[in-house]
Amino acid sequence: MxxxxxxxxxxxxxxxxxxxxxxxxxxxxxxxxxxxxxxxxxxxxxxxxxxxxxxxxxxxxxxxxxxxxxxxxxxxxxxxxxxxxxxxxxxxxxxxxxxxxxxxxxxxxxxxxxxxxxxxxxxxxxxxxRFDADLMAAKAQVDAGSIGDIVLVRIESRDQAGIEEFIVKFAPTSGGFIADMMTHDYDTARWFTGSEADTIFGVGGVFAYEGLKACNDMDNTAILMQFKNGVMVVITASRNSAYGYHAPMEVFGTKGAISIGTHSYAGRNAYMSSEGITRKCASWFFEYWRDxxxxxxxxxxxxxxxxxxxxxxLEDGYKAIQWAIKANEAVKHKKVVTL
Ligand SMILES: NC(=O)c1ccc[n+]([C@@H]2O[C@H](COP(=O)([O-])OP(=O)(O)OC[C@H]3O[C@@H](n4cnc5c(N)ncnc54)[C@H](O)[C@@H]3O)[C@@H](O)[C@H]2O)c1
Structure with missing residues (x-):
């Protein structure tokens, strides 16, 4: 070479x-x-x-x-x-x-x-x-035992609201909401816990973009899981966050907790007036994950x-899709599915 x-x-x-x-x-x-x-x-x-x-x-x-x-x-x-x-x-x-x-x-x-x-x-x-500097720092703390044993991982993914026409056009080629967006979060949960989902339950629906119903897709979903090592994992996702992109995460352990990106600030400025304190949110996922x-x-x-x-x-990519297929089944049929 x-x-x-x-x-x-x-x-x-x-x-x-x-x-x-x-x-x-x-x-x-x-x-x-x-x-x-x-x-x-x-x-x-x-x-x-x-x-x-x-x-x-x-x-x-x-x-x-x-x-x-x-x-x-x-x-x-x-x-x-x-x-x-x-x-x-x-x-x-x-x-x-x-x-x-x-x-x-x-x-x-x-x-x-x-x-x-x-x-x-x-x-x-x-x-x-997995290449985010703050997530990597949090993972290093977890591995060092600073929060004890992990009890719960909570991940939220809220995509900035968009134009319905584009969202509906994108849906059929995306693999569906769970495979497209939530596999990122499932991969993060696997990475942090070093384990895989065992039991999956979920709910979801179309709350914002009516046209998604014809594509058999969703715009908001909440999934609750127990991993094979006992850790509880909750992942929620939305395609219509009105205030911008927001992806908070918390790892709760027997000796402490780490929260990451609790508020999705764009920049460091805060604007103070008689109305209170205002800060801008990250406007879309590119801004948040660019690095x-x-x-x-x-x-x-x-x-x-x-x-x-x-x-x-390959194994990570494989596991994410294997999970997405089961998670879809859990949400669509409102039943507990095992992986
Ligand atoms: N990791 C992330 O955060 C993230 C974010 C957005 C999209 N994605 C992924 O990236 C991929 C692309 O998404 P996007 O939003 O950029 O889509 P896009 O529609 O903007 O771009 C798709 C590109 O692929 C080209 N293309 C399609 N079929 C082709 C073919 N057979 N040969 C050559 N070129 C072809 C199109 O011309 C276009 O340039 C998707 O799989 C999506 O899931 C990942």
Whole structure:
């Protein structure tokens, strides 16, 4: 491998463009060598901004580019399985894929079979919350025993309210609310507890965007679980937080507790008047998690360079979807499901 890690990106939408910019401008030792999108406007913009050596609408061309050291997949979720499997079969050794890795048990089984048949493949999955500096500091405290044994993990994910038309258009290709949003939180709960869900119960519904009913999807959900090691976990999620993006979390233990992001402040300013004290909220998830998108791809580059295994790999991606399928069942049928 050359000194510089050469990456190709497939998908140049919201996340793809962010990853492309990070690789091009911010990640030392990495080069954005190739870009791919089915959208011509996005390609023109990327060509102007990043002047990549390889520009294509056909992702197979990217997979066959032998000069690449790895690829980043940031296409719509329903394409991930196909592209991951095609990449492994084309001999791509280092793959970073946005979450979720697949949309069904058949898909994640196919990915597992394909990757396991090619042991030299390194697959990193984009559960970016694991690269958040505050979550990492909290996890280090938990591991050091500062709150004793974990009793309860409570995670809330509230996406900023959006325009119904876009939310309803996005839903059918997203894998559904639970797979799309809540697998991040399930992955965080697995990471903190070192365990897996055993018993899952949940409720949810459409409270804000009527059009989601036709897609058989939801906009608000609350899931209660007991993990195999006994820890209780509560995850709630919303697609319509009127005040902005908000993702508080608490880990409660036998000797103390850690709360993370209790209030979702944007910046450090507080405005004081006769009305009281006002602070602005983070406006959307990009603002809140921005540093983690850079950190996860930076670590992908490090793994390529040092022949290391990623922090979030195939097993994590697999477990998250396996859980999402069971959690959907629990919510849709209002019953207790075991994993
Ligand atoms: N980790 C996170 O916080 C986070 C946040 C948002 C989205 N995501 C994930 O990122 C992925 C992309 O989401 P987005 O919001 O950027 O979507 P988007 O619709 O903005 O972008 C999708 C991109 O994929 C391209 N594309 C689709 N099919 C393609 C194909 N066959 N070949 C080449 N290009 C193709 C589109 O042209 C577009 O550039 C999704 O899987 C989503 O779950 C992750």
């Amino acid at each position: 050359a000194n510089t890690v050469r990456l190709g990106i497939i998908g140049l939408g919201r996340l793809g463009y962010e990853h492309a910019s990070n690789i091009h401008y911010l990640i030392r030792g990495a080069e954005l060598h190739g870009v791919c999108s089915v959208d011509v406007e996005e390609l023109i913009r990327a060509e102007r901004e990043f002047t990549p050596s390889l520009l294509t609408r056909d992702y197979h061309e990217m997979l066959n580019a032998s000069e690449l050291d790895g690829i980043v997949i940031a296409t719509n979720s329903q394409t991930h399985c196909r592209i991951i499997c095609d990449a492994v079969k084309a001999g791509v050794r280092h793959i970073f894929t946005e979450k979720p890795i697949g949309m069904s048990m058949d898909e994640i089984d196919e990915i597992a079979r394909t990757v396991e048949g090619s042991p030299e493949t390194i697959l990193q999955v984009g559960y970016n919350h 983690t998108y850079r950190a996860e791809v930076e670590d992908f580059v490090r793994c390529i360079r040092e022949h290391d295994q990623p922090k979030v790999g």
